[in-house]
Amino acid sequence: MKKLIYILLLASSSVFAQKITLKGQLLDDVNAPLPSATVMLLNPIDSSLINFSISNTEGFFEMKNLVRNNYLLKVSYVGLANFSKLVEPKEGETLIELGELRMQQQSQQLNELVVKGEKAPVTIKKDTIEFNAPSFKTKENANVEDLLKKLPGVEVESDGSIRAQGEQVQQVTVDGKEFFGRDPKIATQNLPAKAVEKVQIFDKKSDQATFSGIDDGQRQKTINLELKEEYKNGFFGNATGGYGTDDRYTGRLSLSRFKKNQQLSFLLMGNNINEQGFSIDDYMNFSGGSQQIMGARGGGAVRMTFNAGGGGANQGGAQINFGQRLNGIMSNYGGGVNFNQDFSKNTTLQSNYFYNQLEHDVLQGLERENFFGDSSTFLNQSSRQYNSNYNHRVSAILDHKIDSANSVKLTTTFVNNQAESNSATQSETRADNGELINDGNSNTYSSQNINNFNTNALLRHRFAKKGRTISSNLSFGYSQNESEGSVQSDNNFYKPFLLSQELNQVNNQLTENMTLGATLSYTEPLGNRRYLELNYNFNQNLNDVNRRVYDVEESGNVLNENLSAQYTSDYQYHRPGFNFRVNRTKYSVTLGSSLQYTKLYGDNLSTGETISKPYQNILPTARFNYEFSSTRNLSLDYETSVQEPSITQLQPIVDNSDPLNQTIGNIELRPAYRHSVRTNFVVFNPVSFVNFFAFVNATYTQNAITYSQQINERGVRISKPVNVDNNKSVSANASVGMPINKIGSRVSLSANANQQYGVNLLNDVETNIAQSVLSSTLRYSYRYKEIFDIELSGTISRNSTDYELNEASNQLYYNNNYRTEANLSFLKNYQLSSSFEFLVYDSRTTDFTQQVELWNISISRFILKNKAGEIKLSAVNLLDNDFGINQTASINYVERTNTNNLGRYLLLTFTYAINKQLNPLAGRRPGGGMRMMIRN
Template identity: 55%
Template sequence: MKKFLLILFTAVSMVATAQKFTIKGQLTDTLNAPLPSATVLLLNPKDSSLVNFGAGDAQGNFLIRNVSPGEHLFKVTFLGFRPYTKKISTPDNGTVIDLGRIRMQSASSELEAVEIAGERAPVTVKQDTIEFNAGSFKTKQNAVVEDLLKKLPGVEVDSDGKITAQGEQVRRVMVDGKNFFGSDPKLATRNLPADVVDKVQVYDKKSDQAVFSGIDDGQREKTINLSLKPEKRNGAFGTLMAGAGTDDRFQVRANLNRFSKGRQLSFLGMGNNVNEQGFSMDDYMNFTGGSQQMAAGGPVRMQISSDNNNNSVPLNLGGRANGIMTNYAGGVNLNNEFNKKTELNGNYFYNYLDHAKDQTTLRQNFLPDGNFTFNQNSRQRNSNSNHRANFTLDHQLDSANSLKLTGNVTYNQTDAETTSTSENITPGNVVQNESQRLTLSTGDNTTLNSTLLWRHKFRKKGRTFSTNLQLGVSQNEREGLLDAVNNFYGDDPREEILKQTSLQTTDYKSYSGTFSYTEPLGGRKYLEANYNFRQNLNDVRKTVYDVNADQSVFNENLSNSYTSDYQYHRAGLNFRMNKSKYNVVVGGSVQRTYLEGDLITRDVKIDRSYQNVLPAVRFNYDFSNTRHLRFDYETSVQEPTIQQLQPVIDNSDPLNLYVGNPQLRPTYSQSWRLNFTTFDPATFISFFTFVNVDYTTNAITNAQNIDSNLVRTTTPVNVDNSMSVSGNANFSFPIQKLKSRFSLGGDYRNQRSINLLNEAANTIHQKTLGGNLRYNYRYNDIFDLSLSADLDHQLTSYEFNQPDQTFINSTYTAESNLTLLKNYQVSTSFEYLEYENRSTNFSQAIPLLNLSVSRFVLKNKAGELKLAVNNLLDKALGISQTASINYLERQTTNSLGRYFMLSFTYALNKQLNPMGMRRGGGMIRIMRP
C-alpha cells in the first residue's frame, strides 16, 4: 500500500510539474542590438485575450514563467518595429521553451490594422508605477479628470479637490510627462476632460539629481501623470461652458488645448459664485492665516489640534469651502520642444477670490481648577489677487553635458476685514470677560525661486558629476488696524480700549548649492559623494502704534526688529547596488547647522550650532513584473519658522494671544516606510499596502497658558518627542459576469504627542481606524452606478484630566448616470454625512442631493444643455468640531444653499475626434504603420 501511494504521489507530482512551463529568449533589432523593456504578451489564440505577459530587461532578455499547457499565441510589441507573433505549444521534453534571439523588423510605411478582442487590463504595475486604463473606469459625458480619479482603486479625492493615492497626498499632476501649470494638481484635474485620458499613472517622482545620478536622494513627490489618447496628442480639444441660475448664481468655464508633435498649448479660464475652485488657494490661505481662518471644513469637519505647527490634524477629510466665494481665474501653459536638445515649459496663471463668511464659535475649555465656555460671533470679508508664473528650460549642451533652469514668481495681494464679539463664561453662567473688535489687514507678498542644474557624464559609464544651485527671495508687507474694547469682570473689573495700527515687513533670502559625484565600482555597484550648502536670511520688522485722539504713540512691547541667519553644511556618502531582482542604497550624511539671530529692539543676540547624523537606507525588491516591495528609512532636520521664532505678541484676538519663542531648536525626524504592491493580469485583482512610522525628537508643539482673566497665550516650545504609526491597504477585484468592480480599503493611525498647559506637560494619544468600500456597476453605455462608504472611528485620550473624545464619522455616497433615448442623460449624486461625538452626545446628519437632466445636441453629442439643482434639500450650514489639548470647539458657518442652474457645454474634443475611437474596453482597432 505504501509503495502504491508513493508511486501515485510521484505520478501526480510529475503531472503537476508538467502542467507549467517557461518561455524565454532575447529581443534584438536587425543589427543584433538589444531592444530593452519590450512588452511580451501571451494570448489565447481563439479570442486574443490576455493569458500572461512579461517585459524585457536592459539587454532585451525576457522570461515568462508558469505558463499553463496548451496552445498559445506569443506576441512581442516594440515602438518602431512590426509586431512579432508565433504559436507556442506545450514542450514535449523539459519545461522551458527557448526562442533564442528574435530579430524584430522595422515598421513599414504600409498601414496595418490589428484587432485585439477583450477588455484592456484596468490596472497594471510597472516597477514603482501603478497604471490605470482610463477606459475601464466609466465616467459621465463631459466629466473632468477629477471624476475619473474618484473611481480608481487606492485613489481618494475629497470635496475640496485634494488627491490621496495609496495613503499619500498627490503633490503634482502632469500631462504626457510634462508640467501642466506648474505644480497645482487642481488645474489639471478640475479643468481637463476625462475622455481625453488614455492612462493614469501614479508614482513617486524623484528629484532631477536622483534621476541623473541613479542614486536615490530620498526626495520624492507623489505624482500622477495623465497619458493622453494618441489622437489627442496631435489635435485640439477642450470644453466651453456657461450657466446661469437662481439667486444670481453663475458659472463659466473654458479650457482649450492644442497639442502637436513637440508642442503643448493650453488655455484655462473660469469664473463663478458657487464655491467651485479649479485651482488651489494655498497662497490665499497662507496669507490670511491658513485653515484656521478659512475653515475649509464643509458641512461637518472634526479635527484634533496636536501637531507641531499650530495647524489642526483633520479627522474627516471630506471638507467643502464654507462661506460664499466668488472667483475669477485664467492662464496659459506652453510646452515646446525646439529640437532634440532644447525643451521649454512655461505658464502664467491669475486668480481673484472674494470670500464672505459668517461664523459662530462655541468652545468648552477644561482646566484643572474648573471649566469655562467661550462664545464668539464673527463676520469675515476677504479678497485675494494672485499672479503665478513658472518656467523650465532643459538644454542638452552635448552628449555629455546638460543644463536645466527652472524658476517661478508669485505676487499675492490680500485684503481682510473681520468683526467679532466674544465672551468667556464660568460654569455658573457668569460672564468673566467680553470683547468687541474690528481688524483690518492689507498687504502683498512677492516670491522668486530659481534653480540651475548642470549635469556632466564622463566617458566611463556611470561616472557623473552634477551641480544644483538655488536662489529664493521673498518680500512680504502687511498693514493692519485693530479696534477693540475688552471688558474684564470679577475681582478686578476694568475696561481696556485698544486702537492700534501696525506695519510688518519680512525679507527672506535663501542660497544653496549641491554638488554630487558618482563612481561606478563594477558589478552594477555605484558610490556617490555629495555636499550641500544652504543659507537662509530673514529680516523682520514690525512696528505697532497706539492711536489715541488721532495721535500715534509707538508701542515698544508689541514692536520688534529681528534678523536671523541659518547656515547648513551637509556632506554625505551613498552606496548603491543594482541587481536583477532588487536594488539597495545605503548611505548617510553629517549636517552642521548654525543659527545667528539678533533681536534688535530687545538687544538680544542668539548664537547656536547643531550637529546631526542623517542615515538613510532604501531597498526595492521585484518578486515579478507585477509584484514589488519597497522599504525606506530616512532622517531629516527641520528648523523653526520665522513666525515661531519672533518674540512678539500677536493680539489680533485680545482674548487669545500668540507669541513666538526665539529659543526653539530644530526638530530631528526619523521615518520608516514599507510599501507592497501586486497585480494579477489574469484576474485583474490588485492589492496595495503601506506602513509608515515617524518619530520626532525636539518636536515643536504649542504651550498654552491661561491666566486668571481667562486670557489664553499660546507659545511654540520644544518637547522630548512625538510619534505616529500609520498604515493603509486597498484590495480591488472585478466580477465580469456582473459588470461590476469592488474596492475595499482600510487605514489605521496612532499618534502620540506632548502638549503643555500652564507649564504642565500632558500626553495626547489619537487613534484612528477607518475603512472604505466602493462598488461600480456599468451596463454598456446606458447606465452606470457608483456606491461608496467611508467609515472612521477616532479616539483621542488625554493624560490631562480632560474627557476623552470619541468621534464616529461616516460618509455614504451614491452616483448614477442614465442615458435615455440616446440623447438624454439623468444624473444624480447623493451624499449622506453622519458625524457623532459620543463624549458630548453630539450627532449631526447632513444629506446632500444634486440632480441634473441633460439633452445632448449637435454632431457627436458635442453640445450639452443641462438643468441642474444643487443642494436640493437646502442644507446651507457648515459645522466643524475641533478637539485640542484642553478644549472642545464647535463652529457653525454659513454655506451655499439650494440653487437651480441652466447651463450649456460645448465639447470641442467630440468634434475633433476623426478616428471615432470608443471609450472604454471591448474591441479596440489600432492602426499601426
Template identity: 35%
Template sequence: MKKAITITRAMLCLFLLTCGAAFAQNPARISVKGIVIDSSSTTLPSATIMLLTPKDSALVSYGRTENDGQFEIKGVKRGTYLLKISYMGYLPYQQEFTPAEGGVTDLGKIQLKPIMKELYEVVVRTAKAPLSIKGDTVEYNAASFKVPPGSTVEDLLRKLPGMSVDQDGNIKAQGQDVKRVTVDGKQFFGGDTKMATKNLSAEAIKKVQVFNDKTEQAKATGIDDGKKEKTMNLELKDEFKKGGFGKVTAGIGDKERMEVKGNYNKFDQKNQFSLIGLGNNTNQVGMGFDDFQDFRGSQSFNWNDNADFGFGGGGRYYYFGGDEGDEDLSIPVGGGRGQGLTDSYAAGLNYNYDTKKNKLSSSYYFNGKNQILDALSSRQNFLNNNASFNTTNNDYTRNQSYNHRVSFRLEKMVDSLNTFTFVGNGKLSKGNTRYDGLQQFFTGNNELSNQTTINNRTGFSSSAAALTGIYRHKFKKKGRIFAASGGYNFTNSDGDATQISLNEFYKITSTNDLLRNINQFNSTLSDRNQWKASLLYVEPFGKKFSSETFYNFSTRNSIVDRNVKNNESNLQIDSLTRYFENTISYNRVGTSLRYNYKGINISAGVAGQQFSLRGNFTQPKKPETIVDQKYFIWLGNVQGSLDLKNNRYMWFGYEPNVSEPSIKDLQPVVDNSNPLYIREGNPDLLPQVDHNFNVGGNYYNPGSFMSIYFGMNYNYHVNQIIYNQNIDSKTFKTTTKPMNITGGDNVGTYFGLGFPLKKTKATLNLNGNVNASKNLTYINDILNNTNNLSYYAGLRLDLTPSDKFTFYGNANFGITNTKYSINTAQNQTIYNHRFGAEMNVKFPKDFYFNSRLNYNVFINERFGFNQRQPIWNAAVYKQLGKSKKAEIRLTAYDILNRNLNISQFANQNYYSESRTETLARYFMLSFTYNMRGVKNQMRRSGGGW
C-alpha cells in the first residue's frame, strides 16, 4: 500500500512538472513585437499598430512604433490574430499569425510599400482599420466599435479608446475638453459640444476624427495665436446625407405625469432645416441638450463674432441684461430635471443655408413654464464678538413665464479678401410671480425674536435686441488684416409689484410703523441702450513677429423710473420713489506684439482704458443728485504657449479684467421687497479690476492613450465690489450697500490622469483640485475675512467589454473648510460627496435594461447636518421592427422615493441650508419612433432641394 502511494505521488509530481514546463513554454498571455521598415530598410516611426480578431476584425489592442521603428504589444491573450499596420503614404499591411511558443512572438522586420497610382484601387478596397493615428489626428472607424441599436453618438464615444464622456455629457479626448464638434466639417449643430453627440444616432456615423484645431480668430487673421482647441468631426454615412432624420417620443405615467417631444432634421450640402417641440409636467425645464443640439445650426454661433477686438474685451456680444431682469437673448437650455414642480412647453424652427460664400442661420423659438417651488431653508448669521442669530424661511413661489426669441446670422464672403457678418437676436417676454413666505428670526439662544409674513405679487413684460455688424479685410500680404465692428443693443421692461408684509416683534415694543406693516404698489419702467464700435489692425513682421493694434468704444444709457404708493391711502411714498438716468462710456486703445516660431508663441501688450460715469438721481421733494466721474486704467496682457512636440504642451498668461458697476449697485434706490433685508445702491462705486494669472500643461501618449493635464489659476481683486452689511441687533434688520475693497483673492490648482486599464475594454480617469479663497466684507463696520479651503478628488471607471454590457462608475469627494476672522467659533467643515453608477445590459430578442444610481452625501458636523440621498432610476425597453426604428420603454424614476433638492453653503458671515420639494417617485411608459436616413426622392444632382 505504501509503495502504491509512493508511485502515485511520483506520478502526480511528474504531471505537475510537465504542466508547469508546458505553461512556462506557452503562457496564457504573450507579447508581440517587430520592427517596421520601408523598401530601403529605413525605419518608420509612429506607424499605427493594431491587433484584430480575424473573424470580425474587432480591435484587441493597439500601439505605435518608436523612433527606431520598433513596437511591442504586451499582455495579449494567446490566440490567432490579424496584425494591421498603417502609415501615411504607404500601403496598409496586414498579416494573420499564430503566436509561437514562449511568452514573446517576434515578427521580425515588416516592410511597407509606398502607394503608387496603379495601387490606388487596392488601397481603396483594403479592409478598414478600426483606428489610425496621423500626427495629432486620431481617426476611428465607427463600424469597428459595436453599440446597441438606437444608441447615440455619445454612447459610441464611450467605446472609443482615448475618449471619455461624463454623466452630464461633457466630452474629453486625449485628456482635454472637446471645444467644438462638427458634422462633415461643418458646424451644423452649433457651438455646444453636446448638441450633436446626444441626439445623432450612432449608426449614422462613418468616422470620428479628433484633432487640435486653431481658434476661429487665428483662422480669420492668419496669425497663429498658439491656442489649440480640441475638435471632433463626425463624418456621416452617405445614406444619412440624402434625407431627413429625427424622432418622436410620447409617454404617460402615474400621478398624471406625461411628456411628448419630437424633432425632425433634414439637410444636404447646402441646407439644414430643423423643427422641434416638447411638452411635459416632469420637470424637464426648457429644451434639453439632446433636443437643442440639432436645432441651432452651424452658423448660429461663432467664436469670432465678438464685436470687442483686442485682449481683455467684454463678454459675448449677444448677452445684454442682468440688471433689470433676465434679458439673456440666447435660448435657455436645461436638460436636467429641475427642482420644484414644473410644467414646460416649447416649440421652435431653424433654417441654415451654407455655401462657400454665403452662410445663413435663422431661428424662432417659444417656451413657457409654470413652476411651483415649496422650500424650507435655514441660515445662521455670524456677528462680531461671537454673537449670532438664526433665520428660517418657509417659502411658496409660483412662477409663470412666456418667451419668444428670434435670431439670425449672415456671413457673406464678397471675395477672398473681404467678408461681412451680420448678427441679430431678439426676445419678447412676459410673466408673473406669486410669493408667499414666513420668515422667522431667532436669537443666539434660539428664542423667537420676530417674524415676517410676506404676500408679494409681481408681473412684467420686456423686450430686448442685440444687433452686430463685422467687416473683415485680408490684405494680399499674408497675415495683414483690418477689421471693424459696430453694434446696437437695447432692453425695455415694464414691471408692477404688490408688496404686502406683516412684521411682528416679540423682543421690542418701539418700531417704525412702516416696518411693521407694508402694503405697497410699485411700478418700474426700465430702458437701456448701448452703442459699440471696434477697430483692429494686424501687421506681420517677417515670419516670426506680428503686431495687433485695436480700439474699442462703448456708451450705454440706462433709465429707471420707479413709482411707489401706499395701497390703502393711494398716496405716493416719496422716500421710495426714484427717477434714475445713467450713462457709462469707455474708450480703449492698445497694442500687442507676438512672437511665433518653432512651437513658441508669446504675445505681450498694453492698453489704456478710460471710463466715464455720468448720472442723475431724482427723488420727490429732494434736490437732484448728480454723478460725474472719470477713471483711467492701464491694462497689461501676456499670453504664451509652448508646443514641446510629441503631444506635450504648456501655456501661461496674465490678463486683467475690468468691469463697471451694475445699474442696481449704482442707483441709490431702496429695495424693500423683503422689509428685513434692505438693499441700497452707491453712486460712488469704482470699476472693479481682476488680475488673472494662469499656467498649465498637458501630455498625451497616442500609443498607450494615456493623458495627463495640470494647471494653476490665481486671481487678485482690486476695487472689488462687495456688500457692506449693517445688522440691527434688536430687529435683525439687515441693510446692505455695495462698496469697493481691495485684497480679496483666490488660487486654484487642478490635475487629471487618464489611461486604459485594458485597451478597448476598461478606462480609468482620475482628477482633483485644491482651491483657496479670501473673501472680504464689512459687518457692522468691522472687516470680516472669510477664508475657504476646498479639496476635491474624483475618479471615473468606464467598462465597455462588449455591446451587451457597459458600466460607468464615478466617485467624487469634496471637502470645504471655512474660517471667519470675526467669529472663529463658527468655523466649520462641509462635506459634499457624490457617487454614481450606470449600467446597460442587452438581453435576447432585443430587450435592454438601463439602471442609474446617484448617491449624494451632505455633511456639516458643526450644525448637525447629515443627509444621504440615493436617487435610483431604471428602465427596461425593447427595440421593435426589422430596422429597429421603434422603441417601447418602461422607466421608473426615483425608485427609492428620496428625491429632494438639498443644498448647503458657507461664505462671508453665514451658513445656509435648504430643502426644496421636487418631483419624486413615478413611473413612465413611453413609445419612440426614430426616423433614420429617410431616402429623399426629391433630391436632384447638384445638391439642391
C-alpha cells in the first residue's frame, strides 16, 4: 500500500510539474499598450488551436495551467501586422515571461506563413453575437434564409419571418447598410449564402442614441450580413427559371455589383407557388389578417392561435402560432433596385425602390364551438375570398458630415398601396341540442388606395469639450387613405322569435393623417466618465376621418346617419426628461426619468360631441450593463411607457361590416401604463466553441386596454375596448450550442417559456386568464467532407390557457414538429436533396388530432465551369397534402378552419450562379476554416 501511495504521489507531482504559465505584454511600435488583442496558442505541427486569451487595458495577457509542450504563439490586432513566436519551455521552467512584445504596422512587407485552423463558429462582441457563416454548411445555391435556419438561437418561420433569441428580427442590413429598405425577407431570400462571411445579431439603437451615447430605449432586433471580401468587389447573384405540372412556374433574378464605395442591386421575381421573397405586411394590414394567412411553399399544416379578448387589439393574451403555413393559393411578383453610394468619407447615400404584387385565392370552411357556462353553440361557415395588393415603395437616406463638429442625416420614405378584396360567405349557428339559432349569407367588397410619406432630419453637433453634444431629430409624416366598399347580406335569427334582416349598403371613407415630431438631446460630461443628458420630446398627430355609409334602396342611396361619422382628432404630448450615465471599465449604468403630458382632443362633426382627455405620467428608466470579459456580458433594462387609446377606440360608433361580429368604441377609455424589465446574458468559450445566451422579459401593464364581448341570444357578438386592472407577462429564452469534433457534428438546444396573465370580460362577467407556452428545440448537424450532410431537428411545445370562472373553456394544446434535411453529392456533378417535416398537433380540449407529413425531394445536375449552372427537378409536397388547418382559442370559443392549399407538383428549374463566372476567387476558400497571415 505504501508503495502504491508513493507511486501515485510521484505520478501526480510529475503531472503538476509539467503545468506552465505564460505571460507577456503587447505594445505597438511607439510603446503604447494594446488592449483587447487576440492571443492564441497553436500546435506548431498542425496549427490547431490550443488556448486563447485577450489582453487587458495595459496590454498584459496570461495563460495558466498549460501542458509543457512547444507552442506557436500568434497575436492579432486590428490595424497591425500579425505577430508570431515559437515558445519552447525549458526543463523545470514553470513561468515563462515573454516580456514586451512589439507589433508593427500592417504596411510593412514581411515574409508570410499561412496557417490553417478552424475558425470560431460563434463569437461575442459586447452586445453583438457573431456567427462565422462558413462554419454552418449550406447546399449549393442556397440563400441567406437557408443559412439562418442553421444558426443556434435563430428560427425562420415558413412565412420567412425571423426570430433571434426569441425576438422578432425587424431589419436585415448588408455590410451595415440597408438592403431594399427595412424588409428582412428581401435580403434573406434573395442573397446567396456563400457570399456571407459573418452574421451579426444585435439590438440596433436609434441614431440619436448612438450619437449621444445615452440609450433612449428605442431598439430594433437587427441582423447584419458581412460579405466576404471577394464579393465586395464584383458582380454576384443568381438567375432562376422553372416550370412544372399544373402550370406552376417560378422565376427570379438577383444581381449585385459591389465596389469599394458603391452597392448596386437589382431584383426581379414572379411565381404562383406561394413563394414571396418579400414581406406581405401591407397586404395583411389591409386584409386585417381575417384569413390568417401564413407563408410556405405548399402542403398542409395546422396553426393554433390564442386571442384572449377577441375582436382584435386586446392585451389579454398573445397568439400561439403552430406551423405558420400559408392558406390559399398565392401568385406574387416583385422587382426593384437598391443603390448605396459613398460619395466621399463625409457623404453617403442609401436608396431603393421596390414594387410587389400579390394575388390570393382562398377557399375556407370554419367550425367554431362557443362556450357559455353549461351550454355551447356551434357555428359552421364556408367562404370564398379573392384578394389583390399592389405596392410601390421608395426610400432614401442621406448622411452628410458637414465638418468635424456638425453632421446631418435625412431619411425619406414614400409608399403607395392599392388593394381589393371580394368575399362570399355562408354560415349557420346551432345550439348544443341541434336547434338552429341563426343562418345567413353575405357578399362583401372593399378597396383601398393609400399614400404614405414620412421624412425626418437628424442634426448633430459635437462641442470642443469631449462628451458634450447636442442633437435634434425633426420628423414629418402625411398619409391619405381613400377606401370604398359594399355589404350585401341576408340573415335569419330564430331566437326568441324569427327575425329576418337584409342588409344592402355601400360605404366610402377618406382618412388623412399628419404627424409632427421633434426630439432634442443635450449631453454634458461631468468628469470621471460620467455624463448627464437632458432631453425633450414633442409629438403631434392630427387625424381627419370622413366615413359615409349608405343604405341601397330602390329610390337610391340613403345616408345611414347611425353608421356614418366625420370627426377630427388632435393627439399631442410633451415629454421633458433626463438621463445620468456612468461608464466604467467593466460596467455602465444609466438612470433617468421623464414627465409626459398628453392631451387627446376629438371632435365628432356628425353629432357635435367632443372628447378632451388630458393625461400626465412619470416615466422612469434604468439600464445596467456588465462585461465580465470580452466573451461574457450581462445587461439589465427597466423602462416604462404609455399606451394611449386611439381616437377610433374612443368613438362610440358601431361598425357593422360583419353583422354577426360588430365593434363599438368607448369614450371612457384611459391610457395603459406599462412597466418592462429585460435581462440578457451571453457567453462564448473561444477554446471549446461552446456558446450560451439567454434573456428574460417581464411586463406589467396597469389600466390595460382589452376588448369586452357581449353575445346576445341571437348569436351576435359586439366587441368594445375597455380598461382592466392589469395584465402581466413573462417570456424567457435560452440557447446553448457546442461542436462534437470527433464525429464532425454540432448540436444546439434552445428552450422558450412564455407566461401571460390577463383579464377579459364576457357578457359583463370579468374573467382572469392564464396562458402558458413551453417549448424546446434540439438540433443536430453532421457533415462528411463535401459529400454528405444532414440536419435533424425536433420541437416540442405545450400550450395551455386556464380561465378562472369558466373551467369548461380551458384550452390545452400540444404541438410537435420534427424535421430532417439531407444532401448527398455524387458522381462529382450530381446532388440529391430531401427534406421531410412531420407535424403533430393535438388539442386535448376538442379531442382534435392532426398529423401532417411534408416531403420535398430534388435531384440536381451541375454544369458549366465551377458548377455555375444547376438543373434541378423537384417534387414538392410529394404526399399531396393540399389543405391547411388552423385552430384558434379565445375567451369563450375554439374554432378550426380548413383551407385550400397547394398540393403535389413537379418543378423543373435552371439556376445560373453569376458570381462564379465573374469572380474567379469566389468559392475557393475552404469552408469553415480561416487563413491567418503570420508575419515573420
